[in-house]
Amino acid sequence: MKSIIQLDQVTKEFKGKPAVDDLSLTINAGSVVALLGPNGAGKTTAVSMMLGLLQPTKGKIRILDGHPQDKAVRNRMGAMLQDVNVIDGLTVLETIDLFRHYYSNPLPLHHLLHISGLESEKNKRASALSGGQKRRLGFALALAGDPELLFLDEPTVGMDITARQQFWETVRTMAAKGRTIILTTHYLEEADSIADRIVVINKGRLIADGTSTEIKASTNRKTILFTAGANLTEDQLSSLPSVGEVVWSGRKVKITSPDTDEVIFAMIQRQLDIKDIEIHAGGLEDAFQFLVQQ
Structure with missing residues (x-):
């Protein structure tokens, strides 16, 4: 499989502190990769370097067999960033058409309006769009050049449920056609449903890399959900073997454990005041x- 992105020991420092720290990563063509991490983990900085918007302090980055700032490389990429800046005075249609002319093989204007769900807003000034509509406009601009490589940075923030569903249907169609897609999102269920690879970074460093199934299995954590009776105490639960985190929500309790069988056996053996027991894989x-708490 041909690699389309290569990061080799990449570091980016701001005022002497690393936002990205010795990050090495190879992404193959046709992959859908979710780049996950808590706030401040370095996700946006890493994406910005891949796009050529920032230069690494150390290390090398190659995108599509070239440098991120090469014109030929930019012609084959698209990006939907968190902030969508529009040009005052232009309508939605004019804005999209302007961006189309930056590329050698743009998608048809009517197609971009359709997949972004902005057909009814095409004659509205772009600056007058709602926050969610501006996100959809940003998606249309990212797709304007029919990119081989697409970056989506927190793409569905501000979108309503209908717009979000249409957005992911379009992304899945692109993935099925072999496009390479890199996305960051705080909606982990979105990453779980669409990405074939999960990359987790924290404090600028790579801490996990694999399929969603592999990431979930690597932590070996399952949860037990149940309703606590009036006589159940926190001390009784914390004294159980193999118990990790215990979370109370009213009388509902969630226990995280690497060995749920041992916990359940101990609960029954001690005749704890519980009912409605459920066990879920992590x-x-x-x-x-x-991962991020380690």
Whole structure:
């Protein structure tokens, strides 16, 4: 499989402090990769360097067999960043058409309006759009050049449910056609449903890399959900074997454990005051929280 992105020991420092720290990463063509991490982890800085908007302090970056700032490379990339800046006075249609002319093989104007869901707003001034509509405009601009490589930085923030569903349907269609997609998102269920690879960074460093299934399995954490009776105490739960985190929400309790069988056995053996027991395999959010807290 041909690599389309290569980061080799990349570091980016601001005022002597690393935002990205010795990051090495190879991404193959046709991949859908979710770049995850808590706020301040270095995700946006890493994406900005891949786009050529920032230069690394150390290390090398190659995109599409060239430098991120090469005109030929930029012609094959698209990016939807968190902030969408529009040109005063231009309508939605004029804004999209302007961006189309920056590329050698742009998508048709009517197609971009359709996939962004902005057909009814095409004659509205872009500056008058709502926050969610501006996000959809940003998506249209990112796709204007029919990119081989697409960056999506927190793409669905501010979108309503309908717009979000349409957005991900379009992204899935692009992925099925072999496009390479790099996305950052705080909505982990979105990353879980669409990405074939999850990359987790924290404090600028790579801490996990694999499929969603591999990431979830690597933490070996399952959860037990149940309703606590009036006689159950926190001390009784914390004294159970193999118990990790215990979270109370009213009378509902969630226990995280690497060995749920041992916990359940001890609960029954001690005749704890509980009912409505459920056991769940750890989800991506559980794995993510575990990884970034290490």
